Amino acid sequence: MSDALRLEDVSVDYTVGGKARTVLKGLSLSIAPGEAYGLVGESGCGKSTAALAAVRYLARNGKVSAGRILIDGRDLMGLSASDLRGLRSRTVAMVYQDPGRALNPSLKIARQMTEVFEVAEGLRGQAAEARALEMLARVQIANPARVMGAYPHELSGGMQQRVVIAMALSINPKLLILDEPTTGLDATVEAEILDLIVALRRDYATAILMISHSLSVIAHVCDRVGVLYAGELVEEGPAAEIFAQARHPYTVALLRCLPERGRLKSQGPLETIPGFLPAPGAIQDGCVYAPRCPIARDRCRAERPPLYDLGGRVSRCHYWEAAPAIPRQTVAFAAARPVSQVLPVLKVRDLSKTYTVDGKAFQASRDISLDLWAGETLGLVGESGSGKSTLAKLLLGLAAPDAGSTIEMEGEALPPRAKTRSRAQLKALQMVFQNPGLALNRSHSVRRLIDRAMRLTGALPARREEKLAVLAHEVRLTGPQLDEKPRRLSGGLKQRVGIARAFASEPQIVVCDEPTSALDVSVQAAILNLLVDLQAKQQVSYIFISHDLGVVNYLADRVAVLFLGRVLETGPTRAVFAAPHHPYTEALVSASPAISREGVARIRLHGEIPSAAAPPPGCVFNTRCPRKIGPICETEAPPARDAGAGHVIACHIPVAELAILQSSSSGAA
Ligand code: SF4
Ligand code: SF4
16 A cells, blocks of 8 residues: 655755755655654754645745655656645645634634535535534534534634544545644643544544644654654654654754653753754755764764664664763752742732623633742643633733732732832833744844833943843843844744843743743743743742643742632642642643653543633532532532642542542543
8 A cells, every 4th residue: 555645855945035945855754544653843943844845835935856755656746736736635634733724714614614525525505514513523522513603713722623623534634734733722622632633543544744843742643753853854763762762862852851750940950952953054064963962073073974774763863872871961050049938029819800891791810819929930820711811911010900909019019000000010020921022122122122121220321231241141142132133033032032121120020921832842941941040040939821731840839720710729839730639730730741640541621611701600610520529519619628738729529538539540530
């Protein structure tokens, strides 16, 4: 039987400014029918180019400059435009990161789904509708009829992605290309979509090419994995073997950038990959990874390594035997001062926020009470819509809370709106945004952006210049980078600018809203290290919002778990992420491979997150709770139960019983 996809020595060039730049160099790979193959690597390594080249969907300035591409045995390079279109529409389906972009916002799902069957199978009316309903059921949508009657914006991100996958599978493709299909989704939804992909592949024997920057996503779905670096395949083999023992220094480094299972900041910095990816099209003698490789020798710089055959796997490294034993980096953080618990730097009591949309009131935050101590990191976790970002807005004065809410900073009431706060209060509370590109003024140089923020301290220009030099050194921005406009910098450098700007006013509290979720793992590690280092030196406190429980576990001293604008659990991070914990936290942890216990089955949360406009009575989690104990959960708000050492769980189940339930169960519910 022919391979579902076969790339033979494929090179791709992009023409930029009249010059051809080779971004994919001699890539060969094959995917057997029913096999799942993952491509990993940092941004700019050529993953998406490889996926687009596989179906000859390159941008107008891109071309396959060498090699052969075969889908189901047919050579794409020899096909006419109409034959190529025909092959694509019958044999290949693609699912991209943002399902919202794949769906037409002005058409109901029914129209979009039936259209697929009209084109693919010539069905009309009820017959097309019946097939559409069947397809939605196949992707485990519980109420296909309701979804058919909805517009895309009425569906959650996870539900939209299910619809897109249903549309992709409706042609019964031989090859399904998934490009970051779960990026941007909550951990619980991501886990569901990945389970769905695994099940569909098992049931329908569809071959999968999966592109992801997330190594755990690839590990979950794929049989084999290929690692790309600077447009070259540097390692390939069975996913389990590569993740257990990588044989290329780049793969080793990528795997070590992630916080290992359960690693804490007190155990030292995360490993990073020094240096940068070579510019696209850069020509280099020898091994492309040599400038960043800790074990590079003279031979590496002179002689390009071939793909060495290691028996069932390959590595493009002359010294592949030495890769697993590369010594770990041993730098340490500056010694952290102990967290001070004399007076909370921030004290929040009964914080609520009600919005009115289309005449309907909904509470985005409800009765939130928290303390933040000097030098401490408080993690905020929860799915989209849990109220994490609303809480950040209220703290920063970007929205005013409801009457009766109080926010105090160092014992003094903080006015609700930023515009009525004093200069000292504004300077003390800063923010690092998820998307630094959007948050930075594009017309100013980095130097000017940081200097403007520094003016809040009242320092004179000469003093500001001195301080800017110190700060730039701390966040590792060079002189030339300070003179650049932010748009000319990479994502990681932009985030360093965002951090420098937040620290320019010498804040006491920095709210970090998903600061690393758009970054590669190597850049993420460097940014997290930077945050810990600055905290140790300056005793600053962080409110750290993230959907990545592995990152929160590494960074946060304490954590608050939010659902529908309420805090369901709070306490020291280790206590909250280990049983006994709230049933919602239990489900979140089980969906996060970075911190779940090995062998613990994932808990599936059924149903959608309820609307904040009509929260369920009793416990707000009762419509999804796998451990619901009875009518009391639907009628009475649960008590806040003390689990010791500042650990509080809002649940009708007593803590001792939760401990028994959660230790005796494998987690399956
Ligand atoms: S060939 Fe040399 S430089 Fe390249 S990855 Fe191997 S050891 Fe490092
Ligand atoms: S109160 Fe009931 S519904 Fe809520 S988390 Fe506890 S067991 Fe589940």
